[in-house]
Amino acid sequence: MNALPPARRLRVAIIGGGFSGAAVAWHLAWSHRPAHLSISVIEPRPLLGGGLAYSSKEPAHRVNVPATRMSMAPEDTQHFARWLTDSGELERDADAIWKNGDAYPRRRVFGRYVAEHLAPYLNSGVVHHVEGSATRVTRDASGAGWTVHTPSGPIGADIVVLAATHPQPAIPAALIHLAEAPGFIADPYAPSALAGIGPDASVLIVGSGLTSADMVAELDRRGHCGRILSLSRRGLR
Known part of the structure; x- marks a missing residue:
């Protein structure tokens, strides 16, 4: 330069x-x-x-690590945490505070x-x-x-x-025949993708990573109380 x-x-x-x-x-x-x-x-x-x-x-x-571990400034680990406090965001979101005091906005x-x-x-x-x-x-x-x-x-x-993102995951070959089936959701992040799931419906989630956690959290917020089964190739959550 x-x-x-x-x-x-x-x-x-x-x-x-x-x-x-x-x-x-x-x-x-x-x-x-x-x-x-x-x-x-x-x-x-x-x-x-x-x-x-x-x-x-x-x-x-929500973010999947405490706010104190997220920062745009690597030399200042409290950069985001201070902004959260100064912005008043935590006061408007009581659910962001976990039992041990960590913030997950x-x-x-x-x-x-x-x-x-x-x-x-x-x-x-x-x-x-x-x-x-x-x-x-x-x-x-x-x-x-x-x-x-x-x-x-x-x-x-x-x-x-x-700095481009990764593409949307493709439907696994074993499930491609379900692409147009009612109740099959290929893009769970599409707007209102889960809105049509009834509160007592049985739900199968293929995968058990962060996307799976997002879907369980959203279903819970929507009042879902039916059975949820998550499949994982490695048995890890």
Whole structure:
């Protein structure tokens, strides 16, 4: 970075504006002079910082580690915890406090924390949100830079950071014949995906990871009291 001419702004294109992409943008903007840096974050969602993990509107979806272990600033482990207290978020969400005093806020709250810290750099123009998807990346003819292609036009960059999310899991081959069957939910994070499940319905969850935990928590919030069976290849929860 220091090898660039003084008048030259380093152009950074970040593909993906969830936590990873937003955190990279924040750290770059925070640690460099605005005159030396131009950051473009390509993200189709209207708000940076949430991404797939931290944009859920379901109140039962919470972070899966204590707030004191989540921070945008690695050298300051209380960064998020202080923001939680100062924002009054914990006062509005008594269920966030576990029996041992640890705080587990809603996931969208962590997304808002990231967005609020990035906002000053968006307002100043150091970080630019390109609301769309990157369709491809090509090397410049000179070999000295890159072009990120988006529906709104090409974006030139000296450095490209890939911070895209993983794709939605495909339906397992053994269950593909159920794709159109009533009661089969392929995307549990789709809006109101669980709304049609009756309170006494028997539910089978294929998988026992964090998504499974999210679904159990949401069903509980919706008043479900029927049987829930979770299948796991490894027998772990």
